[in-house]
Amino acid sequence: MNVLKFGGTSVKSVENIKKVIAIILNHRQNGDTIGAVVLSAMSGVTNQLIEIGRMAATNNPDYLELIRGIEDRHFNVIKGLIPIKEQSKVFGKVRGTVNELEDLLRGVSLIRELSDRTMDLVMSFGERLSCLVISECLKSKGVPARFCDARELIKTNAQFSMADVDETTTNQLIREYFSTIGSDLPIVTGFIGSTAHNETTTLGRGGSDYTASILGAALNADFIDIWTDVDGMMTADPRKVPNAFNIPTITYAEAMELSHFGAKVIYPPTLQPAFSKNIPIRILNTFNASHEGTVISRTADRRDFTITGISSIDDIVLVNIQGSGMIGVAGVSAKLFSTLAHYKISVILISQASSEHSICFAIEPRNAERVRDILEAEFATEIAHGHVDYIGIEKDLSIIATVGEGMKKSSGIAGKLFSVLGKNGVNIIAIAQGSSEINISVVINKNNLSKALNAMHNVFFQSEARILNLYLVGAGLIGRTLLQQIESQYAFLRNEKLLRICLVGVSNTKKMLLDPKGIDLTTWQDRLANEGVTTSLPAFVEKLKDYNLPNSVFIDCTADKDIPLFYEPLLNANVSIVTPNKVANSGPYAEYKRLQRAAVRRGVKFLYETNVGAGLPIINTLQGLMTSGDRFLKIEAILSGTLSYIFNNFRPGVSFATIVKEAKEKGFTEPDPREDLSGMDVGRKILILAREAGFELEPSDVTINNLLPESCITAPSIPAFFEELEHNHAYFDNLLLGAEGRNEKLRYVATFENGKVTIELRSVGFDHPFYSLSGADNIISFTTERYKERPLVIKGPGAGAEVTATGVFADVVSIGSYLA
Numbered sequence: 001m002n003v004l005k006f007g008g009t010s011v012k013s014v015e016n017i018k019k020v021i022a023i024i025l026n027h028r029q030n031g032d033t034i035g036a037v038v039l040s041a042m043s044g045v046t047n048q049l050i051e052i053g054r055m056a057a058t059n060n061p062d063y064l065e066l067i068r069g070i071e072d073r074h075f076n077v078i079k080g081l082i083p084i085k086e087q088s089k090v091f092g093k094v095r096g097t098v099n100e101l102e103d104l105l106r107g108v109s110l111i112r113e114l115s116d117r118t119m120d121l122v123m124s125f126g127e128r129l130s131c132l133v134i135s136e137c138l139k140s141k142g143v144p145a146r147f148c149d150a151r152e153l154i155k156t157n158a159q160f161s162m163a164d165v166d167e168t169t170t171n172q173l174i175r176e177y178f179s180t181i182g183s184d185l186p187i188v189t190g191f192i193g194s195t196a197h198n199e200t201t202t203l204g205r206g207g208s209d210y211t212a213s214i215l216g217a218a219l220n221a222d223f224i225d226i227w228t229d230v231d232g233m234m235t236a237d238p239r240k241v242p243n244a245f246n247i248p249t250i251t252y253a254e255a256m257e258l259s260h261f262g263a264k265v266i267y268p269p270t271l272q273p274a275f276s277k278n279i280p281i282r283i284l285n286t287f288n289a290s291h292e293g294t295v296i297s298r299t300a301d302r303r304d305f306t307i308t309g310i311s312s313i314d315d316i317v318l319v320n321i322q323g324s325g326m327i328g329v330a331g332v333s334a335k336l337f338s339t340l341a342h343y344k345i346s347v348i349l350i351s352q353a354s355s356e357h358s359i360c361f362a363i364e365p366r367n368a369e370r371v372r373d374i375l376e377a378e379f380a381t382e383i384a385h386g387h388v389d390y391i392g393i394e395k396d397l398s399i400i401a402t403v404g405e406g407m408k409k410s411s412g413i414a415g416k417l418f419s420v421l422g423k424n425g426v427n428i429i430a431i432a433q434g435s436s437e438i439n440i441s442v443v444i445n446k447n448n449l450s451k452a453l454n455a456m457h458n459v460f461f462q463s464e465a466r467i468l469n470l471y472l473v474g475a476g477l478i479g480r481t482l483l484q485q486i487e488s489q490y491a492f493l494r495n496e497k498l499l500r501i502c503l504v505g506v507s508n509t510k511k512m513l514l515d516p517k518g519i520d521l522t523t524w525q526d527r528l529a530n531e532g533v534t535t536s537l538p539a540f541v542e543k544l545k546d547y548n549l550p551n552s553v554f555i556d557c558t559a560d561k562d563i564p565l566f567y568e569p570l571l572n573a574n575v576s577i578v579t580p581n582k583v584a585n586s587g588p589y590a591e592y593k594r595l596q597r598a599a600v601r602r603g604v605k606f607l608y609e610t611n612v613g614a615g616l617p618i619i620n621t622l623q624g625l626m627t628s629g630d631r632f633l634k635i636e637a638i639l640s641g642t643l644s645y646i647f648n649n650f651r652p653g654v655s656f657a658t659i660v661k662e663a664k665e666k667g668f669t670e671p672d673p674r675e676d677l678s679g680m681d682v683g684r685k686i687l688i689l690a691r692e693a694g695f696e697l698e699p700s701d702v703t704i705n706n707l708l709p710e711s712c713i714t715a716p717s718i719p720a721f722f723e724e725l726e727h728n729h730a731y732f733d734n735l736l737l738g739a740e741g742r743n744e745k746l747r748y749v750a751t752f753e754n755g756k757v758t759i760e761l762r763s764v765g766f767d768h769p770f771y772s773l774s775g776a777d778n779i780i781s782f783t784t785e786r787y788k789e790r791p792l793v794i795k796g797p798g799a800g801a802e803v804t805a806t807g808v809f810a811d812v813v814s815i816g817s818y819l820a
Contacts, residue, residue, distance in 0.1 A: 001033040002223045005190065005212035008043035009229040010286040011130050014080035019286050020134070021081075021141060023227065024185075026289075028143070035178070035219050036148070038190045039134060040208040041126025045070055046191075053122040056105040057114035063105060071098045074133050081137040090136045097132060101125045116160035120192075121200040124151070127189035127208070135187035148186040150211055153177055154193035156201045159344075163193060163201035165214060167273075174218040188215065206267030213281070217273035224274055224281045226266060232283040232294030233258065233265050236310045240450050241457045247309055248292065249300040254308045254403050255281075257439045261348075261401035263311040271296070300405065306413060307404035307460050312453060316348060316397050317368040318430060318443055321375060322358030323388035333359060339378045345371055349399055349441055351430040360430055362443060368393050397429060398449040401441045402456065408437045417442070420459045423603050423819055424550045425574025426452045447548065455550035466498060468816050469549040471505035471514075471575075473540065474557030475528070478580065479508075481805035482557065487521035489809075499816040504552075505544060512540050516547045541566050545573050551819050553812060556581045557805075571598040571606060578811040580610035580804055586684035589696050605818060607811035612639060612685045613778045613798045615807035621794060622692050625784060632693040634783035634791075635752040639685040641776040641799030642668045642676040643748040647761075648774050650746065656732035657725035668776060668799075672718055679704040679748070679759045686750035686757055689780075695755060705760035707748065739763035745771055769793050 004027075006020050027034050041049075048066055055063035071094065078090050104121060108114055114122075131147055138145035153173045156163035170193075178186070190208025193201050203210045209226055216224035233255065236244040250258075252275045259268040265283055274281050274296070284293040300308070326332050333352070336359060340347060349362040363371060375391050382388040407413050414433070417440060421428060430443040444452055458466045472479055486501050493499045505514040506524055511532030513519060519527060544552065554570050556563050556579035564584035567577055577599075585592050585608060599606035609619045625632075638644050645668050650659050660677075663669050669676050683702040690697050706713065709728050715721040725732075739746050744763035747770045751758045764770050769781050769791070778798025781791040797803045 001035045001219065001221050002027070002225055003036050003038065003212050003216040003219065003221045004034055004225045004227060005038040005208055006040065006227045006286060007208065007229065008040040008045070010227055011039055011041075011134060012043040014077055016286065017077060017081060017134060017137065019289070020227070021138060023286065023289055024138065024143065025141065034185055035221055036186045036188050036212075036215050037145075038150075038188045038208055038212040038215065039127060039131050040190050041130050042073060045073070045126040045129075046123055046205075049123050049126055050119070052105065053108060053114050053119050056108040057112055059109050059112060063109075064102075067098060067102060067105075070129070071095075074129050077133050077137065082140045086136075086140055090133065093132055093136070094129060097125065097129055117158075117199060120160045120163075120202045123202055124189070124192045124200050127191050131187045131189045138185070138187065144184045145187050146181060146184040148177075148188040150189045150192055151194035151198070151200055153188075154203075154211065154214060156193040156195060156203070158195045158199065158201070160199075160201055162204045163195075165193065165203070165210075166196075169196075170214060171218040174215060178219060204267065204269065206264075207269075209267040209270040210273075213270040213273040213279075216279050217277045220277060221279055224279055225284055226270075226281060227284050227286045228265060229285065229287060230265060230283075231285045231288055231291045233263065233296075233309065235308075235461055236453055236457050237263070237312065240312070240453050241310075243454075243457060243461075245461075246291075247294050249295050249297070250308055251300045251405055252296060252298060253438055254300070254405055255296045257401060257403040258309050258311040261311045261399055261403075261439075261441060262313040263309070265294075266296075303406065305404070305461055306406045306410045307402055308406070309403055310453060310456055310460070311401050311403065312449060313348065313362075313399045314449060315365055315446060316362045316399055316443070317365045318360050318362055318394040318397055319368070319371055319375070320358055320360040320390070320392040320394065321379070321388060322390050322392075323382065323386070324357065326357060326359075326387065335378070336375070339374060340371070343370075343374055345374075349430070349432045349443065351432045351443075362397070362399060362430075365395065368395065394429070396446045397443050398446045399441055399443055400449070400452055400456065401439055402460070403439050405438050407440070414440055416459060417456065420455050420819075421452055423574075424448075424451055424455045425602060425604070426455075451548045451550045458550065466816065466819060467500045467502055467551055468812065468819070469502050469504045469547075469552045470555060470812070471540070471544050471552065472503065472555045472557065473507045473537070473563060474555075474560075475506050475508040475525075476557065477801045478804050478808070479506075479555075479557040480525075481801045482555070482808050483521055483524060485805055485809050486812075490521065493813070493816075497813070497816070499813065501812070501816075504547065504549065505540060507535050507537075507540055509535060511535055514540070514543050514547075516549065537563060537566065541570065544570070544575065551816075552576070553578060553815055555579065555808060555812070557808065559583070567595055567606070568598050571595065571602055571604055574602050574604050576605040576607070576815050578605075578607045578808055578815070580608070580614070580808060582608075582611045582681075582684045582688065584608075585611055585688045585691070586699065589691065589698050592691055605811075605815050607814065608688075609811050610804050610807035611688050613780065613794070613796075614641075614800060615803035615805075615810070616778060616780075616794055616796050616798060618689070618780055618794055619692055621792070622689060622782065625782070625786070625792075626692070626694060630784045630786045632782065632784050633753070633788065635686070635689055635693065635750075635780065636770070636783075636791075637686060637689070637750045637778070637780040638747055638770060638773060639682045639750055639778055639780070639798065640676060640679075640748065641778060641797070642673075643682070644773060644778060644798070645776040647746045647748060648776075650732075650736060652733075652736065652740070655726065655729050656736075657722055657729065660725060661722065672721070674708070674713065674721060677707055678713075679707060682748070682750050682759050683757070686752055686759065690752045690757055693752070695752075697755075697757065702757045702759065705758070707761050735761065747773065769795075 052063040135145040135147040155166045155169040190211040234244040238244040281296040426448045432441045502518040512535045513532040552575045712724040779795040783791045
C-alpha cells in the first residue's frame with residue numbers, strides 16, 4: 001500500500017491535474033493499493049493567501065480581487081475536468097468555502113489584527129480548496145474519492161505556523177478513520193492540522209510532505225511517494241548547477257542533511273515518521289512519471305562518488321559571541337542556546353573556536369536584530385564585567401553543505417573542499433562538521449555561492465568534465481588560431497582529460513561578446529559580428545567579475561600596452577591569466593614582481609610561456625631548473641624569428657636590403673622592419689628570462705648595440721629606410737665577409753652573464769650551438785651549475801600564429817590540471 005503526495009506545481013493547472021489523475025488511475029489499473037492521496041494547495045495560492053491576510057489586516061479592500069482570482073483558478077479546473085451536468089454542485093461547494101474565507105477576512109479587516117493563529121486558518125484554505133476540487137474531479141472519472149480534512153486526523157500543539165504533532169493521538173485518529181472508509185480513496189489536505197480545541201494549525205511550509213509521511217507511518221505503508229516537478233533528489237540544485245544529476249538512492253541521514261541545508265525537494269520533518277517505521281520514501285516527477293526518481297531508505301546503493309550531494313541555504317546571518325571571559329567557563333553554551341530555544345529561534349549551524357573564546361551560529365536573516373537584542377539583554381552582566389566583549393551580526397552569507405555516507409570511509413574530502421574553494425577565491429568564514437562524518441558545512445559570502453557550488457560539484461562529481469571558463473581578448477590571428485585549436489581538440493579534452501573548455505567572452509578591437517552560458521566555438525565569429533557591442537576593456541573586465549564563474553581564465557592575445565593594467569585586479573579577483581603579451585613582464589621590476597605575488601597570494605595562475613619563444617618550452621624549463629635548486633650562470637639566445645631568418649639567409653652576392661625585403665614580403669617582419677631590427681623586442685624577452693632566473697633587472701639594465709647605421713634608424717619613411725639600407729650595402733657586406741673569413745656566421749645574440757644583459761650582432765664558430773641554426777628558428781642556451789660543461793639547449797620555431805597559439809593552449813590546459 002502506498003501513500004501518494006502531490007505538490008503545488010503538480011496541481012497548478014488543468015493540464016497538470018490531468019497528469020495527477022492519470023498517475024492515480026494508472027496505480028489502480030495496475031492493482032496497486034493507494035492508501036491515501038495528499039495534496040498541496042495550487043502553486044502560488046498559499047503565498048497569495050498570506051498576502052490577502054496581510055492586506056485585510058491593513059484594511060486594504062483590494063484583497064477581495066485576489067480572492068476572486070483564487071476562486072477563478074479552481075472554477076477553471078472544474079470547467080476543464082468535470083462534466084457540465086456535475087459542475088454546479090462543485091461550484092457551490094467551492095463558493096461556500098470561499099464565502100467562509102471572506103467572512104474570516106472581514107473580521108480580520110475589522111479588528112486590523114492578524115495573529116499567527118488566524119494566519120494558519122487563512123492559509124488552510126489553499127489545501128482545502130484543492131482537495132475539494134480534485135476529489136470531485138476523481139469522482140467524475142469513476143474513482144470513489146473522498147475529501148478528507150486533515151484537521152480531523154492530525155492533532156498538534158498550539159505552536160501556530162510550525163506546530164508539533166501529537167503522534168499518539170494522531171496515529172489513533174488516522175487508524176480509526178481509515179478503518180471506516182472501506183474502499184473509498186481519501187484525498188487528504190496536506191500542511192494542516194488542529195489542536196485539541198480544534199484550532200487550525202499548520203506544519204510549516206512544505207508540511208504536505210510531512211502529512212504524507214505521518215499517514216504512511218500510521219498506516220504502515222510500503223512506500224510514501226512524493227510527486228513533485230523534478231526527477232528526484234539531485235547532486236545539487238540544478239537551477240544553480242546545470243550539471244547536477246539525479247541521485248537514485250539515498251539514506252535517511254543523507255536526505256535529512258541535504259534537506260536541512262536547503263535541498264527543497266523534501267521537507268525535513270517528513271523523514272522522521274518514515275524512518276521510525278523504515279518506510280522508503282520515493283521522490284518522483286509528475287511530469288516525467290516513467291523516471292525512477294530517488295528512493296530514500298536506511299541504505300543506499302554503492303556509488304561511484306565519495307559524496308552524495310551538495311546543498312545550500314542562500315541567505316543566512318552569522319551571529320558571533322566572543323570574549324576572554326568565556327574561556328574555560330562552564331555553562332556559557334548552555335545559557336546561549338537555552339535562551340535561543342526559549343524564544344523559539346532556530347539555529348541552522350554552530351561553530352565554536354577550540355579556545356572557547358568565541359561561538360558563532362547561523363540563523364535566518366529575519367531573526368538577526370531580534371537575536372542581537374535578546375543576547376545583549378541575556379548577557380548584560382557578562383558584557384558589563386568584560387567577560388563578553390562582542391556580539392556581532394554578519395549578513396549576506398550562505399551555507400554550503402557537502403553530504404555523503406561515503407565520507408566516513410574516505411580521507412581528503414575536507415582538503416579537496418577547501419582546496420577548490422581556495423583556488424576560486426572563496427573565503428570560508430565558518431566551518432562545521434558533525435561527528436557522524438557525513439556532512440561538512442561551510443559559511444561563505446553570498447555573492448560567491450553560485451561559483452562555489454559549481455566548482456565543488458565539478459571536483460566531487462568527476463563524471464562531468466571540470467570546466468574552464470575562458471575570456472579571450474585579442475581575436476586576431478593568434479586568438480582565432482587558438483580557438484580553432486581548442487575546437488578541434490574539444491572532444492579529446494572532454495573525453496580523455498575530463499576538461500571542458502567554455503568560451504564565455506571574446507573581444508577584438510571593435511566588438512566584444514560575453515555570454516555566461518557559453519559561446520559556441522564554431523559560430524563565435526558570427527555571434528561576435530552580429531551580437532557584439534562596442535569594445536570597452538573596462539566593461540569587459542567588470543562583466544567578467546560580475547559573472548564570478550569558477551575556474552575563470554583571462555587570455556590576452558594582444559601586444560596592447562594598456563591591457564596589462566588590468567592584470568593585477570583580475571588576479572585579485574581570482575582569475576588566472578594566460579598571455580603572450582610581454583608588456584607586463586618587461587616593464588618595471590616592481591610591477592613584474594607584484595603580479596607574481598598576486599598570483600601566489602590568490603592561488604591562481606599567471607602563465608606566459610609564449611612571452612619568449614612562442615610555443616617553445618623555455619620559461620617552463622627555466623622555472624623547473626630554478627625550483628629544483630639549479631642556478632644560472634649564463635643565458636645566450638637568438639630570440640627573434642625575423643632576425644634569425646635574415647642572418648641565416650644573408651650570404652655573399654645578396655644584399656642585406658634584399659634579404660630584409662624578402663623577410664618583409666614573407667610576413668616575418670613588422671610593417672616597419674626597424675621594429676625588429678632595433679632589438680627592442682629581443683631586449684624584452686631576454687629581460688624576462690633574466691628575471692625568471694632570479695635577477696632583479698630593470699629595462700634600463702639591457703644594453704642593445706645598434707645593428708643598423710644611424711641613417712637607417714632615422715630614415716623618415718619605410719621606403720627611405722630601404723634606400724638607406726642599399727646605401728649602406730658595403731657596411732653589411734664587410735660584416736658578412738669578416739665572419740666568413742674567420743669561418744664563422746653572423747648571429748643576433750642576446751646574452752645574460754654576470755648580472756649584465758647585452759644584445760648585439762656577433763659571429764660564432766662551428767663549435768658554438770648557434771652556428772648551425774637555420775630558417776627562422778629560435779635557440780636558447782642555458783649554462784647553469786648543473787649544465788656547466790654542456791649547456792642545455794632549446795631550439796625550434798619561435799614565432800608564428802600556430803606555434804604561439806599552441807603555447808597559449810598548453811598554458812590553458814595546465815591551468816585545468818592545476819584546478820583538478
